Every structure is written in structure tokens, then in C-alpha cells.
Amino acid sequence: MNTEINNKHIGIITINDNTNYGNRLQNYALTTILSQYGTVDTIRCYANDDEPNVCIDIRNRFITAIKCCAPGIRGLTGHRERNFQRFTDELVPDNRASVSSHRGLVPKNAHYDCIVVGSDQVWNDRYASAKGLRLRLASFVHDNTTVISYAASFGVNHVKAESEAAFHELLPRFSTISVREDRAVELVKELGNQHATLVLDPTLMLTPVQWRSITSDTVKNDDRFILTYFLGTVTEDQQDIINDYAKRHRCRVRSIYSYYTFSSDVENYPAGPREFVELFSKAQYVFTDSYHACCFSIIFNKNFKVFGRNGLSAKDNMNSRMETLFRLFELGKAFTAPEEESVIDYAHVNHLLKEYQKQSAQWLSAALN
Template identity: 30%
Template sequence: MFQAYGTQRALEKLGYDSEFINLYTREEEKKNENKSFALKLKPLLIYMYARLNPKLQLKYKRFREFHGLMKLTKRYYNIEEIYNNPPNFDLHLVGSDQVWNLQRGFQNPPYYFLGFLGKDEKRISYASSFGTKNIDKKYNSRLKELLSCFSAISVREDDGVQIIKEACDLEATQVLDPTFLMNAKEWGELATKERLIKEDYVLYYGFDNSELSRQLIINLKKRLGLPVVAVSGGVSFPFKVDYFVKEAGPREFLSLFKNASFICTSSFHGLAFAIHFRKSFLTIKHPQRNSRMETVLNKFDLFDRQVKNANDLLIQSDEEFFVDYSKIEDKIEFERTRSLNWLENNIANLIE
């Protein structure tokens, strides 16, 4: 949702009106709000817990409200509706996130490659991602066929540039995730004004249940002497923490990051918002999809933020443990400007 919001705000800054194609299937809605259940014990218990827990119901309400802040087309309930009656715009843009993830092959039909458009329709990508360092060569021919229709291609990872070059012999540009097209002040204005946690705290945001994550939570609390607050996309959290915030919608999520004393995350956007709000942080390497984290960490000279051993943080000096953003402010601003300029120039070349 933040990627979508950041993209639309960037387009507004550049003077363009935009709408999101509002594809939201019944199945996705049920999944997002835990409205589906099976006659098996675990799914049934999750369903009952989500339906009866007022904090989770508040969370779903908050997401719906934030969704309403964006300009959307009418709601489409399946991809076939879009193919049968394609929306008509001067330019179509796809991105960000893993819209080109080919782990399970090509989606049929290839919606996220804008396959519903006519041959002469103008299209570009902004910060699209394959979610991996490489793809199976058997996809090369089809990928080239689909991407050759694009007037300009930008991707989120350095590896994506290489994939497109090797698989398609096409040029692509690496740009920042669209959340970087907004600054900390802009994101902070969206956050709830009242702090969710009154005292200082360490924030953990992630989706894994690794032993490394568990040990990091323990050692961060020991090192900093602060309570640990967790926020997650799920209805439960696998580790012992001082607070697990179940009711956070997008605005509350921003508030938790804005007011944290330190952040630990296994999520790319956890990393991104730690940087947006200039917080000291540690990241946990994803076992398969780590390319996007590595691109940002390398670009901003923050690769030492990726933890391999949880005990290291107990012996690091303060200089090693905390991030000195004064050393990298110029790099962050340079990359933000470069990414926004790519978007501005490629849109202007096509519709002005």
C-alpha cells in the first residue's frame, strides 16, 4: 500500500493525474481480512480469532481507510474483467514490488506485464522486481516478447537490470523503491499523531521465525535496556516480546517506525522505513529473496547492517552499532533525485 501511495504522490509532484487499476478479487479480500476458513482445526481457529478480536477488526478498518486516500478506478473483481474491457489512459505504468516474480512461471494471462493493452498503447515500468537474482532460461523468449512492448523499463534491484540484459538484450535502469520518492517529513505527516507506545522501545518488524531473529530480540533488549515492540502482517507473533501491536494499520505502522529508538527487521520495507526516518537498524538476510535489500544496503554503504551472528551486537562499539546518517545523506538524496528524474523524463518523452 505504501509503494502504491508513494508512486501516486510522486506522479502528483510531477504534475500528472493518475489512477490505480483497482483489481481486488473476493479471494484477496478474504485472505487480507482472514475471512476464509477450512474445516480443519488451525484455519478454523485463525478465522474465529480474527473475526472475534476487536483489535484485528480495527486493523482491517484502518487499511480500508488508507486505501481510500488513493485515486482508484472502479473495482475489478478479476483479471478477465480488465482484459474484456481495458482501461484507457495516456500512459500505463506497472510497479513496484515483485510483479515480475517468475518463481511459479508466467501468470496466465500476463497481467503484470500489461498484457491486456493493445500493441500501440504506451507503457513503462517503475521499480518492478523479479524478486530473485536470476530466472530460469526457459522464460527468456516469453519475457523478451512481453518486455519489448515497453518504452522504458526500470527495476528495483541491480540484479533485475542484469536479468533483463541477459534474458532479453534490453536496457533497464535501477531505481529506488517508490517509498523513497517521499521524504521523512511527508511520511511522518501520515503517521498517527499520538504515540502507540509511550516509552522508548526497540521495534521488530518481520515475517520469519528463525533462531537468529529470536536471539536478536533477546540481545537487542539486553544491549539497549529497552522493551521490544513487534508488528507483523500476521495475526500472531512467534517470539516473546513486550508488546505485539495487532491493531496497526498503515498510519500506526508509520508511527511505530517514526518513534522507535532502534529497529530490527527481516523485511525490505522495514529496512526502507528505518532509512526514511533515519533510524539505527539491523536487518536479517532473507534465505532466497535478498537482492532488493542488498541493492539498497550497498548503495548507501550500509551493508554492515546485515546481521550474521546475533552475539556480535553485544560486543560492538557504539560507533559500529548505531548508524551515522550524516555520512550518507548526500547519497540518499542523490539516489532519490535520480529515481524521480528517471520517472519524470520517461513520462515526458511519451506523453508531452
């Protein structure tokens, strides 16, 4: 890599969500990948017509500190929020630059050689205002700055009719586009008449060694546990399956605490992103309905079972990003077979992963050159 390519100033536009594991970890992974090309900033994007407000930021941190002293769910919530904030502050700070529809890019003299949009559901028009969606399509870039996307996601099969004009206008301004699911390739063609390349989610671009390097070694290596992480509600039948599996394999159940799936019957862990990674690295088996939980199960070669969200069958509840992940790694059994049969051939999966990593890295290198 020559010096000119290696000295770029790169800005990332993503979703800045201090409550979502996948969001924080993909942000960290993309920052790590891009850092080989130069200096990388995550630009805080105010995509819901809000504006930077130091007083609100201070107030929120104060409220989190109070929650940490409370018992029960409030205490778990406070510790979880604090772990998230520490992760962002230390590994993916987003306080160097910001962009909003009212103020534009701040500081005004900020210059980037390249803006990288992604990853995560940056183009999901349900997660941004009309003006905010335009920001996530890099509408604020008016100079000769190169704009690309890496593993951008729509998160839906169709955008709202009122959002189509923004995509029609702004997608053609991208030098090159990559996305993380099959349906997104089609949507980029439909909405902007542009070609999009399918690449790996950034989390899958880092090695297990790289991921373990950010953990704190808070979980004992000989701790035998089944890990569960759900974004939807776990049904009684699903919980019975988990408990039965844990009992037969002499493991306890550890659940990564979520606002929506708290249960007094399991051990709830108020994990931040670092702890999330470590729990996946040391689990004996994983039950989940989460895309990034599947990604980290793959990274650490864990057998896992996908349940349908909120009681739906897994197959009926599959979205394009899950379908694409399972197609790429040939993982159909993880959501169609009973858990005892869900044994993944990781020699084959790891071979595929290395090939996809190589292809994705080559695409990114060419895009930034």
C-alpha cells in the first residue's frame, strides 16, 4: 500500500446507537478495517431532526450514573448503558465531528478525503427523518470528497414512496456502492440505477484474535453456559427448549440483558459490547433471533439455533440480511433443524469466510484507491 493511499482522512457515517450491540461492534470493526488506510473519524449523524446538545449529553450520563445505584431492572439498565458509553468513548468516539440538517458538517473546516457510509441499517427510512435519510446518503458532501458505502443495509424489502426521490438523487453520487444483503443489491438498482457489490458485514472481517483483544476476561474459561440473546419476546415453548438443552448438557443459562426480554428465571448479564463479545467467545451453545448474534457465533465457531422473533417460525421471520448470511455460509440447519442436529461444519464455514473476507477486502481497497 503506497503512502498516498495510507494517509487518507476518512469519515464514517453510520447509525450512532449506544444501545445496540451490533451497531457499536460493526462501527468498531469498520473503523479498524479503515484505519490501515489512514485516520478515521466516526461522524455523529443527527438523523432524526435533532441537534448537538451538550447539556442533554451531560444529563443522560448523570441519569445513567443514578440508574447504576438502583436495584433490579433499573440497575441492570444503568450498568448496561454505562458499559456501552465506555465502549464508544474508548474505541469509537463520535465527538470529533457531527452533521445535522440545520448546521451541516461541524467543524466547518473539517475535510475528509473519503466518506464511508455504513454499515448497519443506515438506509432504513423507518430509522431516520426525511432530512436525516439524506444525511445518511451523504447529501452534505459538496466538494471533491469521494463517497462510498461499505455493507450498507436497508433493513427492509421496500422503502417508503416518499423516500424514493432521495435515493434517486443521491445514490448516483456515490463512487461505488457495497451492501450486506441480497435484497439491498436489488434496491440500489431499482432506486438509483446503480450497481452494488455484496460484501461481508464488518464484524465478520475481523479475526477471533482481534475480537478477543478488546475483551476484559471477566468470564472464567471453565464456565459452562448456554448463551441467549433475543431482541423479540421469548415464548414459553422456546424457553422450555433452552432450559431442557441446558439441563441435558449440564450448563446454566446466561442471558444478555435486553430491555425487552428480561426474565427473573435466568441469569441476566448487563453486558456492554466488550462483554457481549466475550460471552459469545466462551459460550457452549447459542440461542438467538439476532443477526449479529449469528455473526459472532460464526466468528467463534459456536453451534447456534435461531428462533423466530415473537413466536413466529424462524423461516417465516427471516429477513434479507439473515437469508443472505445463511446462504453465504450454507447454514440452513441452524434455523430448520432441531437443536441437537444443528451441528455446523466449521471447517467448511471458515473456508468460505476466508474467501469472502478476501473478496470484501479487495473491493474496499479498490474503492479507496
